[in-house]
Amino acid sequence: MPKRPDTLTSQTKWIIEVERREVETGLDWARDLFARYDTSELSSIRIGTGRGRASGVYGRCWYPTPDAPRYRISCQLPGPFPSRIPTRQPPVYRHADGSWPPIPGGCIEGISCRAEKSGVVREWKRVIGYTEARTRDEGLVWIVAHEAFHFLRHSRQIHGRNTEIEADRFADEQLHLLRRLRERWCARP
Numbered sequence: 001m002p003k004r005p006d007t008l009t010s011q012t013k014w015i016i017e018v019e020r021r022e023v024e025t026g027l028d029w030a031r032d033l034f035a036r037y038d039t040s041e042l043s044s045i046r047i048g049t050g051r052g053r054a055s056g057v058y059g060r061c062w063y064p065t066p067d068a069p070r071y072r073i074s075c076q077l078p079g080p081f082p083s084r085i086p087t088r089q090p091p092v093y094r095h096a097d098g099s100w101p102p103i104p105g106g107c108i109e110g111i112s113c114r115a116e117k118s119g120v121v122r123e124w125k126r127v128i129g130y131t132e133a134r135t136r137d138e139g140l141v142w143i144v145a146h147e148a149f150h151f152l153r154h155s156r157q158i159h160g161r162n163t164e165i166e167a168d169r170f171a172d173e174q175l176h177l178l179r180r181l182r183e184r185w186c187a188r189p
Helices: 020-035 136-154 164-187
Strands: 013-016 042-048 056-062 071-079 083-093 108-117 120-133
Touching (some): 020 042, 020 164, 042 136, 056 083, 056 136, 071 136, 083 136, 120 136, 136 164
Parallel strands (some): 013 042
Antiparallel strands (some): 083 120
16 A cells, blocks of 8 residues: 555665665665655665675564564675575475476475375475576665565555565566666667
């Protein structure tokens, strides 16, 4: 649900710990994304280069607690770039005859899972896909969109289920939109 015109958005603190020239387009895109929603409960958005524990991109959206009553988003871009980002895809479920559907193209099989409820057994395999962030700028767009999805869904500003699969899908869509816009800009005479 889009924000109301009277909603304050200037309360969100942007903490930028990366070279701005590497992420200028991504920062503009992120500000435009958040400007469409009510961010009055979003305390801060931190964009950094990571703490040396991972590669590629990673982030977190902290939900309000009694000690920290507003949302916080942290997005880390340690690279190197280009970077392959593992994405969670919808799982595949075992058929009644015991066979499995094929894993979608470009994806790999994740862990196998099993659940039993009231004597009914369900089995599925997680599916892992990949999205390539060609530059730190694209990595920023992807991880900010992913964490923004968690914030927007948890604060009930967009529809859907607050899962990693849906957050990854939202991030993939936003990165695709950015790339299409760039193609249009480059095609201009």
